[in-house]
Amino acid sequence: MSGLKILDCTLRDGGLTNNFFFEDSFVKDLYRTNVEAGVAYMEMGYRASKDLFKESDFGKWKFCDEEALREIVGENPTGMKLSVMADVGRTNYERDILPKKESVLDMIRIATYSRTIDEAIDAVEFCHSLGYETTVNIMAISNDDPKTVARALEKLAASSVDVIYLVDSFGSFYPHQAAALARQYVDIAFPAGKQVGIHAHNNQQLAFANTIEGMRNGASMLDVTVNGLGRGAGNCSAELLVGYLMGQGVSCREEPLIRFIEKHMLALKEAGVVWGYDIPYLLTGQRNQHPSKAIEFIRECRTQYTDFLRELAL
Amino acid sequence: MSGLKILDCTLRDGGLTNNFFFEDSFVKDLYRTNVEAGVAYMEMGYRASKDLFKESDFGKWKFCDEEALREIVGENPTGMKLSVMADVGRTNYERDILPKKESVLDMIRIATYSRTIDEAIDAVEFCHSLGYETTVNIMAISNDDPKTVARALEKLAASSVDVIYLVDSFGSFYPHQAAALARQYVDIAFPAGKQVGIHAHNNQQLAFANTIEGMRNGASMLDVTVNGLGRGAGNCSAELLVGYLMGQGVSCREEPLIRFIEKHMLALKEAGVVWGYDIPYLLTGQRNQHPSKAIEFIRECRTQYTDFLRELAL
Numbered sequence: 001m002s003g004l005k006i007l008d009c010t011l012r013d014g015g016l017t018n019n020f021f022f023e024d025s026f027v028k029d030l031y032r033t034n035v036e037a038g039v040a041y042m043e044m045g046y047r048a049s050k051d052l053f054k055e056s057d058f059g060k061w062k063f064c065d066e067e068a069l070r071e072i073v074g075e076n077p078t079g080m081k082l083s084v085m086a087d088v089g090r091t092n093y094e095r096d097i098l099p100k101k102e103s104v105l106d107m108i109r110i111a112t113y114s115r116t117i118d119e120a121i122d123a124v125e126f127c128h129s130l131g132y133e134t135t136v137n138i139m140a141i142s143n144d145d146p147k148t149v150a151r152a153l154e155k156l157a158a159s160s161v162d163v164i165y166l167v168d169s170f171g172s173f174y175p176h177q178a179a180a181l182a183r184q185y186v187d188i189a190f191p192a193g194k195q196v197g198i199h200a201h202n203n204q205q206l207a208f209a210n211t212i213e214g215m216r217n218g219a220s221m222l223d224v225t226v227n228g229l230g231r232g233a234g235n236c237s238a239e240l241l242v243g244y245l246m247g248q249g250v251s252c253r254e255e256p257l258i259r260f261i262e263k264h265m266l267a268l269k270e271a272g273v274v275w276g277y278d279i280p281y282l283l284t285g286q287r288n289q290h291p292s293k294a295i296e297f298i299r300e301c302r303t304q305y306t307d308f309l310r311e312l313a314l
Numbered sequence: 315m316s317g318l319k320i321l322d323c324t325l326r327d328g329g330l331t332n333n334f335f336f337e338d339s340f341v342k343d344l345y346r347t348n349v350e351a352g353v354a355y356m357e358m359g360y361r362a363s364k365d366l367f368k369e370s371d372f373g374k375w376k377f378c379d380e381e382a383l384r385e386i387v388g389e390n391p392t393g394m395k396l397s398v399m400a401d402v403g404r405t406n407y408e409r410d411i412l413p414k415k416e417s418v419l420d421m422i423r424i425a426t427y428s429r430t431i432d433e434a435i436d437a438v439e440f441c442h443s444l445g446y447e448t449t450v451n452i453m454a455i456s457n458d459d460p461k462t463v464a465r466a467l468e469k470l471a472a473s474s475v476d477v478i479y480l481v482d483s484f485g486s487f488y489p490h491q492a493a494a495l496a497r498q499y500v501d502i503a504f505p506a507g508k509q510v511g512i513h514a515h516n517n518q519q520l521a522f523a524n525t526i527e528g529m530r531n532g533a534s535m536l537d538v539t540v541n542g543l544g545r546g547a548g549n550c551s552a553e554l555l556v557g558y559l560m561g562q563g564v565s566c567r568e569e570p571l572i573r574f575i576e577k578h579m580l581a582l583k584e585a586g587v588v589w590g591y592d593i594p595y596l597l598t599g600q601r602n603q604h605p606s607k608a609i610e611f612i613r614e615c616r617t618q619y620t621d622f623l624r625e626l627a628l
């Protein structure tokens with residue numbers, strides 16, 4: 001169990017619920033909390049291109065400027081590493097990713113679809129050449145045929161990427177499927193000297209179960225968010241995974257997370273930020289569809305679930 | 315998959331959240347919904363002894379008088395069977411369980427601790443002699459040593475019971491543990507011609523995952539409640555399991571459940587009935603403790619989770 005690494009992406013996936021408008025006090029406390037809890041990597045947000053996204057529409061964690069990062073972490077004098085996510089097609093890598101020695105970041109996570117795997121690998125090689133650790137997170141594989149996924153994995157195995165991520169974008173996988181996929185990823189990644197990560201969504205209340213099953217089948221970089229904060233049904237809750245890992249003898253601590261939830265997450269809910277398991281997310285997850293329609297439905301405060309079910313079938 | 319049977323215990327476990335004060339319209343619609351959804355057994359509530367529980371303190375589903383049952387189901391002219399739960403020590407079996415031919419019930423579920431397994435078996439033999447199907451649900455086994463559980467299972471294997479239930483009373487089991495326990499139960503039950511059931515709680519967001527894993531390892535009677543309604547963190551949600559089983563080709567339907575949730579469960583929440591995953595339930599589940607302290611904490615509308623965490627450690 002010693003090689004396990006928890007990655008907290010509360011700001012990044014959670015930022016999709018509030019357009020990244022987190023208070024500095026939230027971000028500072030989260031940083032401290034993660035250090036105390038034994039989190040290995042904290043994802044600070046996206047590094048999205050300001051050519052594509054208007055700065056005034058988003059909080060600063062959509063862009064993660066070095067200056068904004070340093071206001072929180074200084075030179076990051078901790079053992080915890082920092083990452084940002086940089087989506088293929090939404091990041092200007094050449095302009096916006098600085099050489100590692102000029103950045104407080106340690107890792108760039110590159111999100112892609114299987115159809116843009118070549119661009120993702122270009123981004124990996126560029127970030128690698130700048131001195132970063134890298135991951136590639138292939139999204140929406142539940143809609144890919146198995147051969148497409150296998151080909152993408154083979155290409156990644158031949159690249160400089162450090163970690164290949166199994167991603168359940170729609171929250172549609174069951175635990176035995178997550179286990180089988182993790183084994184497939186591991187079988188390709190390990191001989192190439194790479195690790196496997198897992199990023200789960202909670203549409204079917206399976207984010208935690210799928211994360212455990214992924215881990216038991218070789219995934220070692222485990223994505224969580226505090227209280228499951230994240231797009232739609234949210235993610236694997238940090239407090240669930242940390243509790244489990246403590247029971248397995250892994251060095252991590254739950255109490256800082258519980259304190260953070262008490263102090264910040266309740267306030268976030270009261271402020272109207274909405275996330276977590278709900279019927280519309282279940283229905284898109286079961287049908288292997290993107291949660292966008294469910295997010296829209298909930299944003300409109302609709303509760304006609306039966307109508308929604310029929311709309312999905314159209 | 316054809317031998318799988320869904321058992322809906324919304325009224326019974328859910329009744330622990332509102333002292334069984336369900337409106338008749340709720341119960342009637344739930345009955346129709348379960349028939350339409352393909353539920354095999356509907357548990358109508360408890361048959362608790364009126365010597366021990368004051369009638370005025372509870373809704374009628376705490377007692378499930380035959381008259382109350384027939385007001386809802388008539389002579390139950392459906393393929394769906396009906397059950398009540400009768401706890402060892404809380405039911406006057408001789409007085410309150412009628413001969414099968416005088417009752418609209420099909421099955422008596424006997425809940426017990428391992429230390430009262432002999433009384434449970436006496437109850438089984440009595441109910442069996444009256445003509446009922448029976449189950450025994452051994453509670454709180456996460457606090458028993460394995461030998462105690464094995465002994466109880468051996469005794470049940472030698473009894474007339476039809477179904478032996480794996481119960482995760484505290485929501486403390488992980489999926490691989492649920493799988494291993496299901497195999498242990500199956501190994502003793504099957505040679506004796508008995509089936510295995512599973513009843514899970516959602517303290518760690520694992521009720522659904524544990525139910526699937528139990529099923530994949532031989533459990534065939536699967537407890538659910540609509541929208542997970544149940545004591546504390548609640549149970550395995552019917553809509554989750556039915557969605558999964560439909561994907562496996564099992565003959566059941568999700569839409570009636572979704573319609574019921576839209577019509578009744580939202581109103582129940584608005585009326586102040588509280589259930590479902592929350593931090594205090596997580597903390598008791600992780601520590602393998604009864605949720606009573608968490609239920610009390612939430613009833614008092616407290617949110618000092620860190621204090622609660624420390625109280626649990628005392």
